[in-house]
Amino acid sequence: MDIVAxxxxxxxxxxxxxxxxEVIAKTIHDLSARRDKPxxxxxxxxxxxxxxxxxxxxxxxxxxxxxxxxxxxxxxxxDGGTLFLDEVGNLSPEVQATLLRVIQERKFKRVGGxxxxxxxxxxxxxxxxxxxxxxxxxxxxxxLYHRFNEFxxxxxxxxxxxxxxxxFAEFFLAKTSTExxxxxxxxxxxxxxxxxxxxxxxxxxxxxxxxxxxxxxTEPGKKIASASLPWEIxxxxxxxxxxxxxxxxxxxxxxxxxxxxxxxxxxIKAEFETIMTVLQQVNFNKKKAAELLKIDRKxxxxxxxxxxx
Numbered sequence: 232m233d234i235v236a237x238x239x240x241x242x243x244x245x246x247x248x249x250x251x252x253e254v255i256a257k258t259i260h261d262l263s264a265r266r267d268k269p270x271x272x273x274x275x276x277x278x279x280x281x282x283x284x285x286x287x288x289x290x291x292x293x294x295x296x297x298x299x300x301x302x303x304x305x306x307x308x309x310d311g312g313t314l315f316l317d318e319v320g321n322l323s324p325e326v327q328a329t330l331l332r333v334i335q336e337r338k339f340k341r342v343g344g345x346x347x348x349x350x351x352x353x354x355x356x357x358x359x360x361x362x363x364x365x366x367x368x369x370x371x372x373x374x375l376y377h378r379f380n381e382f383x384x385x386x387x388x389x390x391x392x393x394x395x396x397x398x399f400a401e402f403f404l405a406k407t408s409t410e411x412x413x414x415x416x417x418x419x420x421x422x423x424x425x426x427x428x429x430x431x432x433x434x435x436x437x438x439x440x441x442x443x444x445x446x447x448x449t450e451p452g453k454k455i456a457s458a459s460l461p462w463e464i465x466x467x468x469x470x471x472x473x474x475x476x477x478x479x480x481x482x483x484x485x486x487x488x489x490x491x492x493x494x495x496x497x498x499i500k501a502e503f504e505t506i507m508t509v510l511q512q513v514n515f516n517k518k519k520a521a522e523l524l525k526i527d528r529k530x531x532x533x534x535x536x537x538x539x540x
Contacts, residue, residue, distance in 0.1 A: 242379075242381065246387070248436070259313070272317065273287070288306060288329070306333065333350075399435065415451070419454050
């Protein structure tokens with residue numbers, strides 16, 4: 232990676248969701264001569280054709296409904312630096328064609344504008360689909376693929392990097408402990424074994440969230456125990472092959488036959504999952520979480536403390 236970082240080559244990063252493609256792209260930027268210029272990241276997977284053009288190239292006032300003022304695009308903002316395009320295979324054919332011209336000519340026009348803008352931007356793109364296969368299927372421009380493919384890096388999923396799992400656990404623990412200003416004594420041995428046995432469908436993103444959640448639920452000075460881990464991981468059940476999302480509900484007590492269902496426990500679990508979802512959305516900022524949950528911070532702290540008990 233150090234070798235290619237020192238060049239201006241365009242790079243394709245391949246890997247499943249959550250394997251750290253943006254982190255690698257930022258690392259390449261930081262190792263390059265462009266390190267003092269902007270690093271701009273854009274997720275192409277969630278944008279419509281119209282919005283993608285505006286986000287990439289900007290627009291002028293009145294270019295379309297809602298364009299109330301001139302706007303710089305990511306290419307302008309990243310001038311002199313690096314532009315990272317995640318899930319680039321999702322761009323529409325029209326945007327791909329415009330992007331090809333920009334790469335060839337190093338200049339473009341804002342949407343609805345006439346002025347040509349010159350830029351010097353290094354491109355790093357990412358995809359969880361092989362772009363060579365995509366162009367053979369007619370889903371991606373072959374000429375654009377070759378423009379991007381000056382160098383490629385494959386990022387393996389976490390499940391095939393078992394030897395790195397414990398190192399990542401310590402890394403995420405140290406980082407989260409600093410963020411939350413909380414000293415944790417480490418992990419119980421059975422927790423580390425659980426990490427090694429789990430398939431990590433959400434890769435590093437899922438792993439980071441699991442550790443952040445566990446640190447939050449562990450008392451200062453103690454080790455992280457299995458009770459602080461999500462149900463999907465400790466049970467390592469068939470659902471563990473699915474990525475954990477913020478909206479994923481915590482499986483409740485499963486009754487068989489005429490077993491008694493404890494509604495109070497079910498309500499507590501539902502409340503816990505809601506609080507954890509909001510905390511993850513605001514990067515574990517308890518003040519913001521309390522505001523979103525419409526409770527005061529003291530109540531939130533008490534609830535978290537009760538969950539730890």
